[in-house]
Amino acid sequence: MKSLFKSLAGLALGAAMVAAPVAVTAQEAVDSGMTIYFQMGGNPGDTATLARELGARDAARVLKVNLIEQHSGWDPQRMLTQANEALAALPDAIVVMGHPGTDAMTSFVDKARVEGIVVIVNNTNLPGTGLSYFGLDNYGAGKNLAAMTISSGNLVEGDKVVVYGTFIEGAPGYDIATAVGEVLDEKKISYDKLQWSNEAVADPSLSVPVLVAYLEANPETKAIIVPGHGGITAVLDRVLKDAGKQPGEIVTSGFDISTAAIQGVKDGYVTAVLDQQPYLQGFMPVLAAVLEKKYGLGGLDLNTGGGSLTQANVEALEALVKTGIR
Numbered sequence: 001m002k003s004l005f006k007s008l009a010g011l012a013l014g015a016a017m018v019a020a021p022v023a024v025t026a027q028e029a030v031d032s033g034m035t036i037y038f039q040m041g042g043n044p045g046d047t048a049t050l051a052r053e054l055g056a057r058d059a060a061r062v063l064k065v066n067l068i069e070q071h072s073g074w075d076p077q078r079m080l081t082q083a084n085e086a087l088a089a090l091p092d093a094i095v096v097m098g099h100p101g102t103d104a105m106t107s108f109v110d111k112a113r114v115e116g117i118v119v120i121v122n123n124t125n126l127p128g129t130g131l132s133y134f135g136l137d138n139y140g141a142g143k144n145l146a147a148m149t150i151s152s153g154n155l156v157e158g159d160k161v162v163v164y165g166t167f168i169e170g171a172p173g174y175d176i177a178t179a180v181g182e183v184l185d186e187k188k189i190s191y192d193k194l195q196w197s198n199e200a201v202a203d204p205s206l207s208v209p210v211l212v213a214y215l216e217a218n219p220e221t222k223a224i225i226v227p228g229h230g231g232i233t234a235v236l237d238r239v240l241k242d243a244g245k246q247p248g249e250i251v252t253s254g255f256d257i258s259t260a261a262i263q264g265v266k267d268g269y270v271t272a273v274l275d276q277q278p279y280l281q282g283f284m285p286v287l288a289a290v291l292e293k294k295y296g297l298g299g300l301d302l303n304t305g306g307g308s309l310t311q312a313n314v315e316a317l318e319a320l321v322k323t324g325i326r
Contacts, residue, residue: 031064032063032064032065032290032293032294033064034063034065034066034091034092034093034289034290034293035065035066035068035089035091035092035093036060036065036066036067036068036091036092036093036094036095036286036289037068037070037082037086037089037091037093037094037095038056038067038068038069038070038094038095038282038285038286039070039071039072039079039082039083039095039096039097039122040052040053040056040069040070040071040072040282041071041072041074041097041123042071042072042073042074042231043071043073044069044071046231047204047230047231047234047256047258047259047260047261048229048230048231048255048256048258048278049071049278050324051277051278051279051282051324051325051326052122052123052278052279052281052282053069053282054279054282054324054325055278055279055280055281055282055283055284055286055325056069056095056282056283056285056286057282058282058283059282059283059284059286059287060286063286063287063290065286065289065290067286068086068091070082070085070086072097073202074099074172074201074202075198075202076099076100076101076104076172077100079096079097079099079100080100080104080105080108083096083100083105083108084108087108087111087112087115087117090115090117091117092117092118092289092293093117093118093119093120093289093290093292093293094112094117094118094119094120095119095120095121095122095285095286095289096108096119096120096121096122096126097121097122097123097124098121098123098124098125098126098172099123099124099172101126101170102126102127102128102129105126105129106129109126109129109131118289118292118293118298119131120132120133120134120285120288120289120292121133121134121135121285122134122135122281122282122284122285123135123136123276123278123281124136124138124172125138130299131298132285132288132292132298132299132300132301133300133301133302134280134281134284134285134288134300134301134302134304135276135281135302135303135304135305136176136276136303136304136305137303137305138173138175138176138179138228139175139176139178139179140179140303140305141176141179141228141255141274141276141305142175142176142177142178142179142180142182142183142227142228143179143180143182143183144274144305144308145176145179145180145225145227145253145254145255145272145274146179146180146182146183146184146225147183148253148272148274148308148310149161149223149225149251149253149271149272150183150187150189152251152253152271152272152310153222153223153251153253153271153272155187155189155222155223155251156189157187157188157189158188158189158190159189159190159222159223160189160190160191160192160218160220160221160222161184161189161190161191161192161221161222161223161224161225162191162192162194162211162214162218162221162223162224162225163177163180163181163184163191163192163193163194163225163227164194164196164207164210164211164224164225164226164232165177165180165193165194165195165196165225165226165227165228165229166195166196166228167193167195168195172228173227173228173229176227176228177193177227177228179227180225180227181193191225192214192218194210194211194214196210196229196232197210200232201229201231201232204229204231204232204234204235205235205238207232207235207239208235208238208239208242209242211224211236211239211243212239212242212243215239215243215245215250216243221250222250222251223250223251223252223253223271224236224239224250224251224252224253225252225253225254226252226253226254226255227254227255228255229254229255229256230254230255230256230257230258230261231256232254233253233254233255233256233258233261233270233273234256234258234260234261234264235260236252236254236261236264236269236270237260237263237264237267237269237270239252240252240269241269247267247268247269248268248269248271251271252264252269252270252271253270253271253272253273253274254270254273254274255273255274255275255276256273256274256275256276256278257273257275257307257309257317257321257326258321259321259322261273261309262309262314262317262318262321265309265310265311265314266311266314268311271310272308272309272310273308273309273310274305274307274308275305275306275307275308275309275326276304276305276307277304277305277306277307277326278304279324279325279326280302280304281304284300284302284304288300307326
């Protein structure tokens with residue numbers, strides 16, 4: 001175990017020096033001998049997935065883990081199917097996302113325990129399972145997103161906002177959207193709820209005409225808030241451009257730093273972005289799986305959603321995004 005922490009200390013030093021992820025290969029590796037299936041969420045290399053992929057791969061390199069990646073296009077049913085496919089392969093550990101919900105995942109979790117397979121959760125929690133979790137406190141993130149939008153956009157009582165998210169109880173992102181609405185209610189800022197479609201979740205470009213049509217029908221709109229989708233956040237600049245809006249004319253906010261979101265902030269089309277730091281959601285679950293399988297260290301919990309992007313820090317964060325860390 002001493003060699004494990006020696007290796008991790010070297011990796012942490014490299015990260016502190018803002019080295020590119022590939023620098024991990026220079027660190028002393030620990031041969032965990034483990035196979036881990038890992039649910040990445042979206043599609044390979046996409047805006048909301050890449051940093052998570054790179055974090056998991058970096059941890060797998062330093063810990064000599066055989067990493068098997070799964071992508072679901074953010075489809076909860078596909079995630080459940082993939083979890084059971086991974087279970088059938090009897091790996092050492094499986095990292096899942098909690099989008100299907102605790103009730104739907106309970107049978108899988110119980111079977112994994114019987115087989116001695118470690119299960120770790122990333123991005124969206126499975127409340128009540130007691131599994132190690134690395135991701136957002138979704139409710140708290142929603143409150144932070146709303147507060148950040150109001151502050152950055154100088155919104156006041158009586159302004160009109162559209163919240164483009166999911167409002168179906170139990171659906172992934174529902175608690176984020178609910179928290180956003182509560183803050184807007186407290187500040188007496190009126191808002192419309194605009195439900196995103198499953199198709200737009202899988203292909204964010206489909207959200208552009210939907211939001212453009214909304215703005216055309218509601219010209220008094222002061223802000224667009226996207227509670228919980230990096231891909232949709234990344235196309236907010238296209239929404240405003242296609243709607244004929246000037247930079248800063250409408251406040252926009254959402255989730256996940258990406259190259260497109262950074263350009264949107266620099267150009268003034270995107271006001272604020274909450275960063276759930278998906279690199280950590282990739283790296284930490286692999287580490288946690290090894291610690292639990294090898295040393296019985298479990299029940300870990302890390303809220304990764306402490307970052308944000310605005311014009312005040314965009315230049316500093318841009319360099320980190322290019323490395324894939326942010």
